[in-house]
Amino acid sequence: MPVSRRKSALHLAALGCALAFPALTATPAAAQAAGAWPTRPVKLIVPYAAGGFADTRARRIAEKMGQALGQPVVIDNRGGAGGVSGTDVIAKATDGHTFGFASPGPMVTNAMLMKKLPYDAQRELQPIILIEEAPLILVSSPTQPFKTVAELIAAAKAKPNTLTFGSSGVGGAHHLSGELLAYQTKTDLVHVPYKGGALAATDLMGGHLAFMFEMGYSALPAIQGNKIRALAVSSRHRLKVLPNVPTLDEAGISKFESYNWLGMVAPASTPMPIVKRLNAAVNAALKDADVRTMIESSGGEIVGGTPEEFGKFLAEERAKWAPVIRNANISID
Template structure:
């Protein structure tokens, strides 16, 4: 199934909020101790930025401390596994992307089931992936990159935040769609990859706009194309990959909030209501849009269905692009 377009995801938060107008009595005592938000990526990347924004807003409203714990590695699945195996009391949350929830299960042998052991709370944001090069790079367009890849097969390199990440999948999808070959160089987070792109050690990256936008606006990166069905509002002069001449690539990074499966439904509902409240805040919406994305509006059940669809979509993409756990 095709990834839901950002237009289709634009539901009414106000309407969704009506479903959570009254918190169940069971959840009124929650949370009675500090919360933690697990993040499977290094500090400084898009997931970390969003997690810290949510932590700040949650803490102010719930009157409890909320800490962010970064546990990078294993395609973001370390943090996901820790959340899956935590006490199901609604105090261990996970801010995850499609990397751990829809891609890694098709590449790695996991000790948990992302569809069964994690309870979706809601979709936080959707960010298109964007092909970027250093601002000092000789490549000014997607056609320039394709020509160089054809002329020097196997010599150009693309970075990612790790094996099985959306950046990795996007790079292999680009290889497949263009019938060319760039070599994958995995890092332990986007921020580390950025250093080598700016320094010229790696040619390019198919990064999420949430991670790359700061470097784009700061003049360190040149954005060549976004990998979604329409242009990103924050960088309107950057064409879509289709407009740049490469058809059939749709890779976006979505960010969702989860809790340990088995958490009582009243607590799940209370968490969903809190997320809905936060995502309606003007400063939160401005921050997400400033990162090049759209505010998520799917709550627990709708987001769970989207996760299942994405799981199957990426299963096919991983197979078609012959993506392996060794990164090639």
């Protein structure tokens, strides 16, 4: 048989095999994108220890997602290094069934605070959905004379480098919110980091700190018990649980927004049909009454939406925090 005819025959034979056994020739990603996904339980990495803010949200949402996907959704806690260790596991996953939760540090600010990360959030991870924006509450010690944001700023400008604010540690949402306040108001504030937000809150109630930014779930009981004073919230709208407390924008700090948000991300190689199916499952979970109550009762705001909207949000976060971190010369290496 001439060489050209032999090549043609071999080509036709190979094509015939491919048509006869499509499952053997299709890649796993292509098969998943075609509608077979998920073929086994879905794993969601939580880059923090069990029992915390992200973990409690994740477990309730995972339960509802499993109902929509037709497969169990299993939570895998991978705490360590401020969320970096677990996020690296998400970025490196290749099994097509491992995804995870995202928060400001691992997805945005750690790249500005650390000299080196084991992953590139912008290249190795893709957005699925922004689940929740958890605003912080600007609270002061009852021992302080100021009762409004304007009075706080006036006190800071009258005596630079004397007004102290606490945080759960360097580079976290509590800390960066305080630095954003200093940056936007051109004041010199004194940051006092603690090994956890509860320790800082205790010192605030005891009058050892002037103010701090606290998460709603931890601040609300103390506010309701008149142990601390709520001056403003860091969201664009007032909170349902604190309707009489103004936003920082309303209090005179133009366009001030800061959130300890929670989202979901996938490895960059994940086919878009899978990303969209996960997005739909989470959007459905966010309509559940129990999920909504869990988030809103602690001062959180439900978001939802598309992967593209979450991607835009991440870009806006990077643009907002970069100058704040540079101005305060913050590093956690």
